[in-house]
Amino acid sequence: MARKFFVGGNWKCNGTTEEVKKIVTTLNEAEVPSEDVVEVVVSPPFVFLTLVKSLLRSDFHVAAQNCWVRKGGAFTGEVSAEMLVNLGIPWVIIGHSERRSLLSESNEFVGDKVAYALSQGLKVIACIGETLEQRESGSTMAVVAAQTKAIADKVTNWSNVVLAYEPVWAIGTGKVATPAQAQEVHCELRKWLHDNVSAEVAASTRIIYGGSVNGGNCKELAAQADVDGFLVGGASLKPEFIDIIKAATVKKN
Numbered sequence: 072m073a074r075k076f077f078v079g080g081n082w083k084c085n086g087t088t089e090e091v092k093k094i095v096t097t098l099n100e101a102e103v104p105s106e107d108v109v110e111v112v113v114s115p116p117f118v119f120l121t122l123v124k125s126l127l128r129s130d131f132h133v134a135a136q137n138c139w140v141r142k143g144g145a146f147t148g149e150v151s152a153e154m155l156v157n158l159g160i161p162w163v164i165i166g167h168s169e170r171r172s173l174l175s176e177s178n179e180f181v182g183d184k185v186a187y188a189l190s191q192g193l194k195v196i197a198c199i200g201e202t203l204e205q206r207e208s209g210s211t212m213a214v215v216a217a218q219t220k221a222i223a224d225k226v227t228n229w230s231n232v233v234l235a236y237e238p239v240w241a242i243g244t245g246k247v248a249t250p251a252q253a254q255e256v257h258c259e260l261r262k263w264l265h266d267n268v269s270a271e272v273a274a275s276t277r278i279i280y281g282g283s284v285n286g287g288n289c290k291e292l293a294a295q296a297d298v299d300g301f302l303v304g305g306a307s308l309k310p311e312f313i314d315i316i317k318a319a320t321v322k323k324n
């Protein structure tokens with residue numbers, strides 16, 4: 072089954088109204104492969120979601136960077152999945168390592184969030200990835216398998232899930248995983264899905280890579296058989312994000 076290339080831009084906690092408008096203008100003016108070839112989703116901070124949605128070209132989509140684990144209510148500071156649906160926001164990023172580490176989101180909590188967001192009709196970019204210490208101790212696969220299992224335990228329909236493998240040591244460090252390192256983990260993750268979920272889910276679920284992806288390294292990473300796209304942080308705020316979107320064409324060559 073063909074997996075459409077996916078490029079997400081995670082703007083994290085960055086931007087003013089003017090900066091956001093400038094980024095959107097750059098995206099809107101860009102010549103990129105068609106929607107049949109690449110799915111593009113940008114994720115501004117909550118406060119800019121509706122602005123970006125209203126200005127952004129119709130072939131690109133928006134994602135929230137988080138949502139609450141269950142139905143909204145007395146949860147000060149949180150944003151519910153229902154609210155995102157109400158605003159017409161189709162995607163949400165869940166389980167980013169910054170939230171896992173800085174806000175102590177556990178594997179189980181992330182699994183619950185993914186399941187709840189899906190139940191409300193959102194599409195989910197679910198993030199997993201090991202720390203440097205975990206990689207150096209040889210536990211990369213055990214860590215990402217446990218993170219994926221916590222999601223798989225709660226999710227029955229994977230058709231609206233994109234799995235983002237983001238090694239923590241590569242995030243915002245300029246220290247990108249080598250294409251071989253990314254491929255190795257993506258291939259193992261696909262095998263894990265095959266053995267623990269189903270052959271169909273393994274074949275159809277997009278596994279994207281995140282961690283210091285830029286205009287210079289994206290093509291070589293995109294050429295890896297099990298790399299189905301990217302979740303881009305820093306470079307998604309810059310014009311080189313367009314080059315990363317264009318890396319989708321590598322898959323067609």
Ligand SMILES: O=C[C@H](O)COP(=O)(O)O
Nearest residue numbers: 081242243282283304305
């Ligand atoms: O969600 C995106 C990742 O955290 C990657 O961020 P980065 O491209 O700035 O390393």
